[in-house]
Amino acid sequence: MASLCLLFSTLPVLAQQPKQAKYVVLISIDGLRPDFYLDPSWPTPNLQFLKNNGTYAEGVRGVFPTVTYPSHTTIITGAMPARHGIYYNTIFSDSGSTGTWYRDEKYIQTPTLWDAVHQAGMTSACLSWPVSVGAPIDYNVPESWERGTNINPNVAPAGLWEEIQQNATGKLSYNQMTLNNLAIDENLSRMAAYLLKKYKPNFTTVHIVCVDHAQHETGRSGEEVRKALASADHAVSNILEAVEAAGIADSTAIIVTGDHGFVDINTSFNPNVLLARNGLGGKDWKAMFHSSSGSAFLHLKNKGDVKTLAKVRAIMDSLPASVKRLYRIVEKAELDKIGADPHAAFAIAAIEGVSISGSANGELVRAGRGGTHGFFPEFAHIETGFIAYGAGISNGVVVPKMGLEDIAPVIAHLLGLPFTAPDGVLLPGIIKSQGRRENRPVVNGNINDTK
Template sequence: MKKNIYTIMAALALVAGAQQIAQAQAPQAKYVVMVTVDGFRPEFYLDSINYAMPTVRELMKNGVAAQGLNPVFPSVTYPDHTTMITGVTPAKHGIYYNTPFEPEGATGKWYWDYSLIKTATLWDAMHKAGKTTACVRWPVTYNAPIDYRIPEYWDYKNMGDARPYTAAATQPASLWKEVQDNATGLLEADDLNAANNELIQDENAARMAGYIIKKYKPNFLALHLACTDHYEHENGRDHYMVKASVAGADRAIKTLVESLNRAKIADSTLIIVLGDHGFENIYRSFNPNYLLKQAGLITDVKTGNWKAQFHSSGGSSFLMLKDSKDKATLNKVEAILAQQPDSVKKYYQVISKAQLTKIGADPNVPLALSGIDGTTLGNKSDVIFEKFAHVKGTHGFFPDHKQIQTGFVAFGPGLKKGAVIPVMNMVDIAPLIAKLTGVTMPAMDGKLYPELLQ
């Protein structure tokens, strides 16, 4: 009899152990809301004196955070947003810049279309797992397989009014009218812009996302808030409108939290707030194409009469060879850069092919430049430097710049309370979401941090 009792107890213990293992391995978040504050800097939530982000700090207090998040290279919006939802670098996912290199001169096109992404995304993984998805003004989602889709999209020939182009790209088509009827009111042209010291763009985007959460409860929703980036570009890091934008973004995030509560799904939702890049003050623009034109490597790009030209991406610029096998031209460009006087060289650093490969940048590029000492990179070929009348801001620099780090805060099922780690990388975001939701993604470049997980 005693033996039978021991046998039963042992069996029960095995069952209990199996249940604990199963629970530990089971997905812990049924829903995910991921919000990017474009131009998000760690001090926005680490410094409670100078920046008003009470909602984000409350999420951090009860969840997890990083003191810094390293972007990809170039540290600009579209490559970083695509890395967030793929877990791989631009070299693999194919969104190398915000704007593609156009050999005959830039027209204003961006990497809008989802079909340009070369690897699997969280949108794909969620659908394969039978989950629903949504996005509001998320980059590279034009024609994306997203159930409730309001993409970031505009006509580069008519920058002032994105409404007709966004409306035409919204899925389902009825959603555009639906969010105006129930969330924003009738939208005017400036209601989707960041201009005139207004924050209405972020406010409307958050209202749209909040409505979708309450009405449809998608398992994965991604929202892009862009006002902070706009005003950092206009005025540098420390302007009043930057601080106002940060406070506005926090209120937008509070709108989402309120919507989760109204939808009664807050307890099962993972909330991630992060940025795509930090920001640096800039005082001048350096145009390396001027050096190439002076050396006879650029005559007229519009007629195809060039051997090499640089493609600017904010604070960096990438060398494009007309003939990728033209070693003589590459050697000449390297010599030109090396021979510049210190008065020129002090404003840029050369990023080698080995560095580009290691960080996962555009694999077609033999070298790049990254601005230093408050210098951005331009595409002009008729002037070497342009000095700004007042301080501005930009990003795109090589991620060894401390100020280009962005931020990360997360709260929800499966995460510890109050854990803060020194640094993460942009490729680490998708693995965390996959882990906590149980969706399957192909091999990714990022890693998990056990110190963040329960």
Template sequence: MLFRFNNIIKVLGLLLVVTLNAQTKPEHVVIISIDGFRSEFYLDNTMPTPNLQEMVDKGVAAKEVTGIFPTVTYPSHTTLITGKTPVEHGIFYNTKMSENGSSGGWVYDFKEIKAKTLWQSVKEKGLTTAAVSWPISVNADYIDYNIPEFWSFTNPMDRRIATAQKANPKGLFEEVVKNATGTLEINDYNLSSLSMDQNLARIAGYILREYKPNLLTIHLPITDGAQHKVGRKGLGVRKAISGADNAIGIIRDALQKAGIEDKTTIIVSGDHGFVDVHSQIAPNVLLAKMGLYNKNNPKAWFYSAGGSTFLHVKDSNNKKMIEQIREAFDQLPLEEKSTFKIIDRDKIAKRGGDPNAVLALSGSKGYFFTNDADGPFISTKKGGKHGHYPDFHDIATGFVGYGKGLEKEMLIENMFLEDVAKIAATLLGADIDQPEEYYHVVLE
């Protein structure tokens, strides 16, 4: 089905109106990403999210946002800032994959992004930009005020010195600590406690008050860790989303104090949903039994993205070996075969996944993948995961739009993760090379 995006965004037959005349066009857009954001957080009025629920009541919200593949943080955040899928922006996984299939370091440098970003397009309009803890923003020349997501390679729990060194302009991190957060201990600025989201929001609030950027993007990460630990529900998840909602309140308060609240659009979205899991699958165990995988020089390997895993081969011309692997998984006993579905290359391409992967596996509800090549094929492991193919509600993320330039009191059925950047670009009159017509595909 074809949907035209011009002055009107049509999403499954419903209209999200973006007004572009001078009287209603916002001067500022704030994009808030909540890691592991789900629509239940704002559509369920028993959740501790008063800011989000007020914004839903007075703005626009979606019942679900279909993600890219895999539904993991760094590729998804790159889609949020480019309006492109991974095959276009070049970020396929959270981490780099080595030649032997092992996981390398996290992707963090802006130069890895191959598509035009919102930051660049806004700068080209002569406007100002800011980012706080946004993935893959290190060394981003298009961000005027940048506190990137970064940490020490020798002591990953300590993000303070590494962040200060990569902040732009130099001295900005020290400035925001002095004026927004006060002295930060190690655990005030990492993923170990709820205070991380609060401190990031205070930093963003200070930048909004002091510098009034036209575009500010901020990533709130704590809700992700809570759901990894216990799954979709639980007291820890409620605490984390309450903390993220409070962070939104801090940002809203800063906009008011800066005198720009009525000139601003706030967009809250995320990168993926979450799936409750009870078991992990190790497909490299089967490859090892077939004589195709060894740690130092594998002929083939599966590279895990949590809820999915991608098959890579050394020799892509060896069609016989590839077919043998597929047959091996097709012929597994029903109780093992039912734990996943095979995603072929055409289906990978539908959501922009790695074109170098021969095929992928996506876990059934309750299952995820590990890179392990020894031990049992399936073993018990409880918690929450994401990364699955984005064709069911639990893995979908959310969207709330509030403020100048957006329609009010509107609930839409579905949108795509790519739409977030396109909406923001339209509001600011920027160009991220988006087509006039957008195609929304109903996934198989």
């Protein structure tokens, strides 16, 4: 297969082209790692078929932090978190870490592909994609379940949830839509299959979730990971079969990607314990680390409180070398360069094997287990994957490296959408017969320099 050599810092953007596919199906497998399709020993015959007959990446660089909600929003916008506004999975407010997830599309501060599809008069469908509640999607089953029930109050339009259960899945219980039951991936793929055959939406987004849960529980290589991966691959096959059954295979592009890789964990570091011991945490907190598992971001109650910031730095500087080796400091300038939360004073990025907890109780360092993500996107294990196949997609192209922000331009070009991905580029070779190229505009300077 031909290898695609790319110079990211000077890569141009394609001019608007006629659409090359009438339909695009975007499948995200949460926790997808490149080795899941590069290594034939994994139980992924469908992913490997798509990879062998299309274009794929050897690695996809994530955003910081490498967690689900910021990552999926970057995929759907082509923007980094600093620009699209979904900085973490959960919202950090003036009162501290809220535990409230960014579920509503209203939090996204940049245009999405859903917006562009809607404005172009095309149709869209969404199955459990993060941050999609209230989005301009024609058939929307967002990731928003009422705990302990089978009710998703944000399904739109009215009656769609009942229609799907009647025609695609049968009556669903709450247990069939939870992360610890592989049935959720099967059910989501059946929902997608039904919508593809019934309504033929131009743009379909599907979020497959159990591979992530299995790796959290057992790490990168547990037997539960193999089971979840086989289930995810079968979900992909359900969708591929639906595209065939709908009679749209020749005009459909399939894109499979993920949001982050995974790292095995043996140690947990708890920096809020340090702040609490020094009178900076608690109810009247002055400084707080907002955890994203493989990293944590320091927030000040008073953004201009340089005295507290200096105290935090002095406390961390005084830690023994055995603790300081567990992480590195990501300074404000580096956060700005990579497009992370602009409100954080600095961040700490764990080394491989270490997770960072948000707890302010217990020991500063303790044993860890399982696997996690959220790390700074600077090593291979935290990278995710990308496969493209079908209408408008080149066959036999290998992309050594790309970013999550570079996926939206591919979809926009395939569908002929007048959509600008602020931080992403259309990498040459992915699309068949790419045409005239224009230089990428520099927006907010250093965010684009991360290429």
